[in-house]
Amino acid sequence: MTTLNNKKIILGVTGSIAAYKAATLVRLLVKEGADVKVVMTNAAKQFITPLTMATLSKHPVQVEFFNPENGDWNSHVKLGLWADLMLIAPASANTIGKMACGIADNLLLTTYLSARCPVALAPAMDLDMYAHVAQQQNLALLRLRGVHVVEPPFGELASGLQGQGRMEEPEEIVRFVQMLLEKKACLSGKHFVVTAGPTYENIDAVRFIGNSSSGKMGYAIAEELACRGARVTLISGPVHMAVRRPGITLCKVASAKEMYEAAVRFFPDSDGAIMAAAVADFTPESCVEGKLKRGKDALSITLTPTKDIAAHLGSIKKENQTLVGFALEVANEHANALKKLREKNLDIIVLNSLNDPNAGFNFDTNKVCIIDKTGKEASYALKSKVEVAKDIVDTLSEWAA
Ligand code: CTP
DSSP: OOOTTTTEEEEEOOSSSSGGHHHHHHHHHTTTTTTEEEOTGGGGGGOHHHHHHHHHSSSSSBOOOOOOTTOOOOHHHHHHHHHHEEEEEOHHHHHHHHHTTTTTOOOHHHHHHHSOOOEEEEOOOOOHHHHEEEEEEEEHHHHHTTTOOOOOOOOTTTTTTTEESSOOOHHHHHHHHHHHHHSSOOOTTTTEEEEEEEEOEEESSOOOOOOOSSSSSHHHHHHHHTTTEEEEEEEEOSSSSOOOOEEEEEEOOHHHHHHHHHHHHHHSSSSEEEEEOOOOOOOOOOOOOOOOOOOOOOOOOOEEEOOHHHHHHHHHTTTTTTEEEEESSSSSHHHHHHHHHHHOOOOOEEEEEETSSSSSSOSSOEEEEETTTTSOOOOOOEEEEHHHHHHHHHHHHHOOO
């Protein structure tokens, strides 16, 4: 099914090395059923040819106010009124600055000023330009005026530097456009807490009891929430993962106790929490100072139960908060998941079974069944954790709407 059927989109392309990605972008938008007209700045033509963009969009590309051959006027007013969305990708620092100031010295800018439809832009520039206070103030001003910004992710830039500033990938921009035009699943203004990864329970200064949770599921959920505009506090146990997206504040913890304390701190000011961490259920009664010495006798360690973080959040949850838990089960999967949903006062539970090959702990893929407290449930095929995160956030969005 095409998701952008009959949607009219103006794609503004400005002078940035990321302009080469605009070709893929237009192709993907057209594939989704959109009618795309491209407006380019003169600088953009240095990076990608109008011929490429015209061929892919199946419309002539507009650059100048007038056709120099016959004096025909390229009406920015008509174009602005025609569109359901104006998307500027890549948006250079120069164009963003001019948009913020209301400067109208090219067709792209006059079209922007005439457009009555929603406007989105995907910035593309080097990290220091992006971080510059002038740039950030321009973006803040445009956001205040209702312009939607597709945040650049962190990563390698054309300059070879690492940081935030490169344009988001075309596939992600298309998803942003779909969300914007469907007006669904937009979580801007919401704040969610996500727990991820294992916990380490210390036996002595150098040894611990842990588990092999990779954190991949929790990090994918945090990214998906941030991608849909939510602010995320990611409480993470020790993992080898990096936060890639702005909008995610990382709170690193090690033990179940630290994770509990962080969750209790951040949950009250949130719209909900997703408990993807594999929290230890038991912790050594006491932690030996220094290092345990080798001995000839058997050694026993007394373990005491940890606090159930999800159950505690369930007990303090307010009506407008949504709580999502996971259930990793080996037997009686369904019944056990429903029991956890009830006993922890969750709204949604994500069931994964240890019996499914390639699913759960440490894999890149997962196979889940999502059940809500009204009894509605959906089973999904084995997919990448990034895709599973989308299914979970889709379900959450319905609750948090
Ligand atoms: N959980 C938690 N705090 C704990 C234990 C679990 O927040 N101390 C959360 C997990 O993050 C998950 C849900 O509770 O969202 C269920 O975790 P799971 O390990 O499947 O179940 P447990 O409640 O620990 O019970 P059991 O291990 O006996 O199945």
